[in-house]
Structures are given as structure tokens and as C-alpha cells.
Amino acid sequence: MSATWGTLFQVTVFGESHAAGLGCVISGMPPGFPLDLDLVREAMQRRAPNRTSASTKRQEKDHFEILCGYLHGRTTGTPLAAIIRNRDQHSGDYKELETLLRPGHADYTGLVKYRGAGDIRGGGHFSGRITAPLVFAGAAARQVLAARGITVGAHVQEIAGIQDAAFNTFSAAELLLPEQGEFPVLEAERGREMLEAVEKARLELDSVGGMVEVAAAGVPAGLGEPFFDSLESCFAHMMFSVPGVKAVSFGDGLEMIRWRGSEANDSPRLEDGRIVFASNHSGGMNGGISNGMPIIFHVAFRPTASIARPQDTVDYVSGKEAVLRLRGRHDACIVPRACEVVKNAAAVVLLDLLMQADSHGQ
Amino acid sequence: MSATWGTLFQVTVFGESHAAGLGCVISGMPPGFPLDLDLVREAMQRRAPNRTSASTKRQEKDHFEILCGYLHGRTTGTPLAAIIRNRDQHSGDYKELETLLRPGHADYTGLVKYRGAGDIRGGGHFSGRITAPLVFAGAAARQVLAARGITVGAHVQEIAGIQDAAFNTFSAAELLLPEQGEFPVLEAERGREMLEAVEKARLELDSVGGMVEVAAAGVPAGLGEPFFDSLESCFAHMMFSVPGVKAVSFGDGLEMIRWRGSEANDSPRLEDGRIVFASNHSGGMNGGISNGMPIIFHVAFRPTASIARPQDTVDYVSGKEAVLRLRGRHDACIVPRACEVVKNAAAVVLLDLLMQADSHGQ
Amino acid sequence: MSATWGTLFQVTVFGESHAAGLGCVISGMPPGFPLDLDLVREAMQRRAPNRTSASTKRQEKDHFEILCGYLHGRTTGTPLAAIIRNRDQHSGDYKELETLLRPGHADYTGLVKYRGAGDIRGGGHFSGRITAPLVFAGAAARQVLAARGITVGAHVQEIAGIQDAAFNTFSAAELLLPEQGEFPVLEAERGREMLEAVEKARLELDSVGGMVEVAAAGVPAGLGEPFFDSLESCFAHMMFSVPGVKAVSFGDGLEMIRWRGSEANDSPRLEDGRIVFASNHSGGMNGGISNGMPIIFHVAFRPTASIARPQDTVDYVSGKEAVLRLRGRHDACIVPRACEVVKNAAAVVLLDLLMQADSHGQ
């Protein structure tokens, strides 16, 4: 029953796609931190629609306004609230929707949960747009992490069966490379192919899904808990809040189900007298706790639910079966934008765990 | 930093593999519920080792004692605490371990997090044995769910590449079928093949991983939240607490990343005037909220970390590289026992969400 | 580390006295509730300054804007966010303060906690102004409670030694009577005397404290928990968040320390076949759980810290002792406005507990 995430670094999100606005409240932000709002804006911009043809034509600028918690370029340490106003809404596009349940969307479940009172326009509170304030919070968290030597990166690993290279060196340069180009991949050519596949699906009035790889380097060993707040638990909890996510896998998680233990185990070894691991199949964690190796996980997205082709459904007002023809502007693939969301959302998780690990009690 | 799960139905677990005991405290148990302890014992027994050759020879009976919260065959509604004493420990087997880091285990991360003070014997608090009290709590939750018409089931979907059939009808009979036989599968023959594969790996001083399918039928629509406590978030958070879990996927989650939206969308339709869905690729949830269809998810387990073959590692006391030769008794595959764990753990999540949905505020 | 209150009915507050704005996010609001914004405005107005000479001259209208969670006069059930913009700030008045620690204020503790980065103007996040969004949330909660037959009321019990009558009948009419007049008391004449005492203190460049009595009628038996969330614990936790509160007492709590048990015990008796109590010294609760009698507690406020007379203090920049002469506009007594705050804050607590009690698990 919670719009609030976190133990020490807490983020509360609110908003609906077609209400006056949306936003977030960040509680537990370290005081006096020189938060660079331009970096936040850039992250918001990477999530915003219309960067490429893969995305909806809706022109939201996602301009945010900070209401409190920020003074003279620094965080005050008290709650930081930011709001984003909705401007470019074509609520008319959603008229018909108000009675036809959109397949793959939360229309029916929202109807049940909120007893018909929810704002269904544009997905309301279920809209991917609610990830904008989450990106705001994550872009702030990423800066605090960076100041502590931790880099969080992500790229589109796969769309429509086309695969990008995997992160390999986990240098800051590599982790941030996907932010440099038009499309968040390591190999630009793969990005172009992905875009073509997305465009093809769109022209066929359909959509595609994909996979994002997230990684964090510089994370100290010791973050996370055995029960119940394992590192995996905390990351997965957050990732599965993001609309469209249907699977999360850590390290070589999915492949490992068919491996032998002798292949899956990462052997400790010494490097300059320090304990490291000879491989990183586990994705940087053992027993729910970070082991000092890069953290790696994959987030799987289902194909966008909003597609232009006619779909069978039910009119919940008339109580009759009907055919839905969606209008409005929709991404034929949300993965490129979602890549920015999960990267920043991962930073929110990581900062909270880092702050918890700072506590030692003696 | 939390050994406690839940909002209204709360479970706290404690214990170490070689300490005096382990157990759980359940807070928020409905009062006056006629909890059948024999059913709890059966679940504990299914998780306990040595049912089949797939499992360690260690003979723990996992006898529990209820300290409070239970009177005259019924729950009192106040905290219910159960403890399990450790008996059959061969701590001697672990002598060498106390200085050699076991690959794939939490020895190193536990060492860092607990600054060398943790009880490393048998994995200590990281031992799979800590899932015994979780099974206790889940076996209680399952009974409360059953009284409300909800059945939770699980079976081994795959071990060493050998696949069982998938749940199909989601009838209570089907969901509970895996509990009837020697091995928790739908097709007994597949179970025998899996056991052979496990035995083969064991003889080769190695181990194998696998996948469990979990399903729940009878779950009403409306459980879960858009942010941050989606149904997926809550289930995944719990699943990733279970040792060895590396990936969690909902519905056809993993496959869907290569599907088109038109294939992935589940169309609403009418059945006796009631809204249902023509397919269930989403695994019984949309927008993080249950949609009344069966809940389905898959949990991937890495191969058991404890293997008998020699492994390179580091002696953290001498600070030198070394070769580890594990003694002691270890499962060559934990998936059959883990199947019982994730099923019951899923029930804990579901009951908590159900109780939250009971609240309506008006 | 938490700006968020509650388990099922959650309220997050944010803002600073001289930042762009402040506000709250309410999560868990029952969906479809016909929230009357005029009633909310009236509550905000009762808390706002300048109703009487007891209060600061600062002319804030506390106009709120709802960003989301409210559509066509009803709550949507998703997070409801409201913001209030700061307008009438004379930040110049606070120039000197930025280096002189105000006695009785949180300047020093804020300085330490936020390492000098906090917004100290007007008290920043410590300002009583942050109670405005709390009143918003409480005014919403009160309406939901009213729809379930629960009335929450409060009046100034004492200011500067002058005492109002105590609540006696606990009828809705009596509980709401203090909202009718200029001053929140049961006996208007006492209110006038209190105002005179406040004015006298103000002319003497000083301030006074006082006590508020809060009561709730119609609360069903069974709310609250033995450990750790007793009804008293939850109310007190919230009350002590309100600036200036230094003591909280339930029923005849303070008097009872000198009573005998035979005087303090409330005897159960029958009334129309229903169990009630012959007296209500306990204030409507036993063992941390509501007993069906009216809930009664008292909240003690210290005298306003901001006084016009010169005070010894320290300049924390120069590191020298100094004399502070406060300018700006300050209430010589916050109790009349605080009365509205604690009443509404109590409603937030009560609704959360009521919603928890709705959950039954079977």
C-alpha cells in the first residue's frame, strides 16, 4: 500500500498521466550535496519521449520544478520535492478507452482495485510517465554514488532478437558510453538495427519487447542482507515496479540453471593482496551481499501493450464484448526509454543500501 | 537490515546452521484459526533433507516447538513463535572451512559484512537451513489462504535440462499433485530422470541447478500496488531472499521479450458475465495488480555451490591462495527441496497482500 | 529518517518555510471518496495565522493545489498530492538569524544534523508551517472517519493557566463546538481571557504555552496493538512530531499517578446488552487497544520559542556569544492554531489504525 521506497534514502512518487502533475519527494538526501540539476535534466531528457522514432510523438519536456530541499545549488538534507506538470495531453484520445479495457494494460485491475474511481486517462497512475519522477530521484542518487566512486550504467541488451554486446570492462567510460549516442547501446550499429525492427513493428501496427543490462562498478563489498533484504531482493523489488518488466536475472542467472556447480562458482583469488574473484557469474553478490565485483543484472520487458491493430476486448460499462482500435501516441518499444528508468532506479536502491551499510553501531 | 518480512502478516526469521536453534515469529496471524500442525509438519518434511538421493545425508528432523500464539489447536492472534533445535551437526566437518573461502558461498561477503564475527559453520545464517522456519510460516499462511479458496502449488520445472510439464488446468488437484509423489513434479517419469541427472553430477563431484514453477489459483483481482509494491515486486523480493535464486520471471516473461505486443496481450472476454482473459501470458497480473487469473511465476536456481571436487580459493587467515576440498554432506541439487521453500514463501507474500486488500477505509 | 507516516494510510510531508513551497502526498486514500475541499480549506484556515491577535501577522492564505489523486470531486485511490506555495515571506527578517542561534529553536540541532546545509530561514523544515500539509491530510482523513461515524474534536484546554471546560458528553455537537467560534474553546468567555493573557505576554515581549484536549467518539473497540503499536504509541508518535509538543497524556493519565487502583480502574458494565465502562479514566483504551469508549488525550505545548525580548545566544559563524533581538512576525502563543493541527493529525493516525483493523485475514 506504499508509494514510498526505501529505509534511509526514501523516495515517494505520485502523479497521473493526465492529472495536473506528478513528482517525487526524496527524504534522506545527504545534506550539502552539490546536486547538478543539468545532469538531472539530461537523464530526464533521455527518458522523455520523441528522441527517436521508437518513441511516442507526445512532446513532454518533463520540466521539473524543485519546491524545497535545495538551496544555493546544494541539498538541504530535508525532504527534496520536485514536481512535473502535465501539459501536452490529448485527453480526447482517451474518450473511448474509458469504457473499453485495453489488453495488456492495467485498466481492468485498476478498475477493480480502485472500484471504478481511478483516473483511467492515459493509464493514469499506471502510466509509464510515473517513471519520470523516479528518474529524477535516481539521477540525484547517481550523483551521490559517483561522489563515492560508484558508477551505474545500463544499455539495451536486446530488442526484437537483435543483441548488443555485453558490458565487458565495467570501466566508468564503458558504463556511461550508452548515454553518449542517439540510442543507448554499446555498438551503435546494433542500435540502428534495433530501431529498424521497432519501426517495422510499428508499421505493422504492433510492438516489440527487449532486455536491458544494468551494471554498477565500484560498489564496496558488504551491502545487502541475508534475510529478507538481499541485494537481489532490493533491486528486483524496484525493477518490478517499473511498468512492463516481467523478469529479472542476476549475473549469468538464467544460463546457470543448466550449468554445473563447477562452472558457476566464482573462485576467490588474490590481486595485490586483496581478495577478488576469478569470474563474476554471480553478478557481484553472494548470499545476498555485494562481493566487490561489478554488479550485473538483466531486466526483461514485455512488448508495449498499446498497439494500433484492432484487439478483442470488453466494454466494462455496457458489459459487452467489443473491438478496440487504439488512437493516441504510443511507443512501439519502450525499452530504450526504460533503459534510463531502470538505470536510475537501480541507483536509488544502491544509495539506500550504501547508507544502511554506513551504519555500524559501534 | 531486516530479518522481518511483511506489512500486516509479518514473519521474522532467525537462526544459524550450527547454533542452538532457529525459528520464526509470525505477527498478524488471524486469531482463532484452526491451524493444523500436521500439515505444517508435512511441509517441513518435504523441505527436510534425505527424502531422496538428491539430498544431503544430514538427518535433521526439523521438529518444531511452538512457544506462544497457539492454544487449544487455534491461533491466538498474538505473535506465534516456533523454534527448531539444531541436533545433527558435524561441526568438525567445517574446521577447515573456517579459513578457506568456499566458492559460490557467502563466506567472503559474510566475512566483510560481519567483520569476521559471523558464525561461518555450515553457512551460519546464510545456510539454506534458515528456510526451514520460512516453510513453517508459509505452511501456516497456506492454510489461511486455503480457507479463503486460494491454492498455492509448485513443482520442479527443470533440472539439468530435463523438463517437467507445465501447470495447465490450475485446479487445486493439479497444483497439489507434486506433493503426492517422491519428487515434486507433475510427470513422475521426468522426476526419475532428474534424479538420475543429479546422481550423475554427484558422482562426478559436481552439482546442478534448475527451475521451479509456482502458481496460485483462486486469487481475487485487486491485490498489489502500482508503486512500489507491485505483485511482482513483492513476490520477487521474497524469492530472492531464498539462497540460490538468481532469476525470477512472471507468466511468459522471458519468452515475451521476443514476442510482438499482439502476441503478448491477454484479451479480456466475458465468461458467464464475468470478465476473464482469453490467455494468461502476463501470469495473472497487470500493472502490478492481480487480475483474477492464476498467478504464475518461475524461479531459477543456480547449481549448488558446495561441490566435492577441489576448487581454487583463498585462505583468508593466512592470506594465501589454496585449494579447497569440501567434506561434509551437501545436496548435489537443491531444487527439489527449494521447490517447497518457494511455494510456502509465496504463500507468505500472498496472505500479506490479501490482508492489505481487506482494508478499505470506508 | 522518515518524512512518511503510516502503514496503510500513509502521509508524506515536505517543505520549508521560505522555499518555493510545501505539501503532502497521501497514499492509501480510499478510492471514490467524495472529498469536500471546502471542509479541507476551512481546516487549513483555522490553522492559518492571523485569525486572532494571538497569532503572527504573516498573511499566508495556505491556498493548496491538488496535483493528482482527485478527479471529478472524488479521490482516485492513487496517491493524492497537494502543494502550497509560499508567498508572503520576508526573508530579510531572517538575515541576522543566519548566524545567531535562536534559543528554543532547532537552529543548533538543524545545523549539526544537516551540517550547515539546511535552510534556516523561518525555521526551514522545522517551521510550524510544515504542519499546514499535515492539516490537509488530516482534514481528508477526518471526512473518511466521519463517513464511518467517527468524530474527532479538539479544544484549547488551557493557556497561561486559564482553563476551558473539559469535553463532557462527547457528542458530535460538543466535539465540533470549538470550531464554531473565533477561538477553539468550549466556553467562549475562557477564550477571551486566554487571548488577553496571550496579548499581555506579547506586549511584554514574551510568549505563553498551554494544553490541548483531543477526543474521538464513535471509535470501534479493537484498534491498536499490544506491542509495539499501541493506540497510545501511535497517537503519541504523531503528536510529538508537531513542533512545540512536550508532553502527551491519555485519559486521566497524569492525575492517575497519585490515585489508587480502585479509583483508576474503569468497571465494565452492561448497557442494552452491550459491554461499556462505568467510567473512562483510561481515555478509551486498555492494553493499547481501543475499548469503544471515547478516546481522550491531552497534548502539552511549551511557550512559543520566538520572543521579542533580547536573549543571550551564540553566533555560530563568528563563534562568539551574542545577544539576539528577534524581528519578524511570531505567534505569542501557538496553542490555538496547534489545536487544529493535533486534531487533524490525530485523524491521520486513527484512519490508518482503522484501515489496519479492517484486515482480518480470513
Place this chain on the structure above:
Amino acid sequence: MSATWGTLFQVTVFGESHAAGLGCVISGMPPGFPLDLDLVREAMQRRAPNRTSASTKRQEKDHFEILCGYLHGRTTGTPLAAIIRNRDQHSGDYKELETLLRPGHADYTGLVKYRGAGDIRGGGHFSGRITAPLVFAGAAARQVLAARGITVGAHVQEIAGIQDAAFNTFSAAELLLPEQGEFPVLEAERGREMLEAVEKARLELDSVGGMVEVAAAGVPAGLGEPFFDSLESCFAHMMFSVPGVKAVSFGDGLEMIRWRGSEANDSPRLEDGRIVFASNHSGGMNGGISNGMPIIFHVAFRPTASIARPQDTVDYVSGKEAVLRLRGRHDACIVPRACEVVKNAAAVVLLDLLMQADSHGQ
């Protein structure tokens, strides 16, 4: 709905007066801490009955057994669970009670909340006996605090109108003085008078209440939060969990309601270049945050509800009014034993807040 306290230092309590046992689970205990169990036993002993004639004749030794989280004299850092078995129960004494509601007890509220399923014998989960595991947890927390230079002390401030001296120097010696004698007071003679008053009440088949003063010295400035987890909120939340507590007041809280602001404000001044306060009316906190001065608060206890004289009540089975004649062993005043409880409970709160303050995020 929570049997668990805390954010980083978490304590879960369980048990009933006449069940097999009770206990606690401590999560977040600093690893490797040399916990002295003798000191814990001494605290348990001070809380245990029968030290003086003021207390019940019931002979519980409160022997605890540690199940996990403790190895070779040190904490492991993983959950520490301790159980206490119930031995000396005279359940027969409670036969009649099972149908007669005891005035001043939680019999009726427990009956409603737990729908008749609660264990009513000896108060069940509402029994003051549940404070034994809380003392265990607090005695552990106190040792961790002591290692960081923080001393927590308490004494009986008043019983039956007889007053002890107040804490004055706040030296460790003074704060621990009440633990040296037979009765937890600063002035032994006052203790004797209090005992006589208690004995007098007991002979008159009645009981008395009183007040405890709690103080903590060495607490660094900066603990606590403005909203909602003020230092006062956290302490009060915990204190009001303790059976019998009806009021909590910080510093000169209660007196201050009749003071002027000029009397109540504590002026900052310099001492060896460090900022301190010339007085400590606020009890060591401003704006919900510790200010480096000794923390002081008072906890008011109602007279013991169990009295031997006949009382009017209701038989909830027959549904008729009746007269209750309590048998069994009952304290005529719980304040001396409660003094140990609130002192240790305060340490639990303080350690949790201290650990939270250790987190800095950068």
C-alpha cells in the same frame, strides 16, 4: 500490526504469560560486540518480581537461552534470538478470570481484537511479563551505547506522592546509582517510604501508581528527525508500548505549559569553544533532534490494575454483571520494576537512532 520495533536496530518480541515461553529477536546488532551476559542477567533480575515486598510473589527466574547470533562471547551480527521459558504458572488462579473481565486490564479489548481466541491467562500477550524480553534487548543495547560513551539511567521519581530527588549531575555514577540499592531511587530513604506506601495500599487490597525519570548522558547532537521520527516521537512510541504507561513528558514539559517563553528557552553559550546550553528545560532536544545536552524524560504509570478488593464487572460468557474477586499474585505497584523496563527500552530507541545517524550517504 507490528511486533517489531526499529529501523536499523530491530527488536521483535513474542510470548504470553502462560504459554511455553516468550522471547525476542534482535536484528541489526553490531557484529563482534563482546556482549556481557551477566550484565543482561542483572537487568533481567532487576525487572523480575519478588526483589522487594512491592512485587508479586511469583518466582520467575527469567532465565534466558540464546538460540543464535552469539558465538564465543561475541555477537555474530546476524539475528540474535533469546527465549525465556515460563515455569512458575498457577493457571488455576486464572480460571474464574476466563469469563470475568478484569477492570483496568485488556481483557475486553483483547477479546474484541482477537475475537475470543486470545490466551487470557495471566494477561496473555498483554502481561507485563512480555517486558522481560524487551529488557533483554535493551540490556544489550545499553552495552553498545556504553561502548560509545553513552549512559542511560532511570529511577523512580514518585510513588504514591512520595518524591525522590531528580537527576542533577547526569554523571555516569549518578545515572547508575539507582541500580546499586534495593530500590531504584537516588535517595534510599525515599525508597523506604515508597515501599511503605505500597505495602499500605496492598494491605488495603489496593494499588498505587507513580512516575519514572529516564535520562541519557553522552548522546551526541543530531539524532532524530523533524518529521515524523522526532526524538520525542520515537521515545514516546516505545514508552507507550509498556503496559501501564499513561503519560510521557520531555524535559520540563508539563511545567512549561504555564511558563513564559523567556523562562522556557535554553540559551546557547560557549564552553571551551563548544556550543552548549545554559539550561536544559527542553530535556536535551530541539525540533525533534538531540542537542548534546542530557536527554531527560518522565514516564507516568497508572496504579496497578490488579487489586484484591472486589470489583464490579461483567461475565462475558453469561452476559451478566458480576463481582470479581481477584486471586493470584500481583504487584501492588509496578513502578519499581517498570523503571528497569523503560530504562532499557529507551536504550533500544537510542541505539536505533544512533545507527541511523551513522549513515551519511557521502
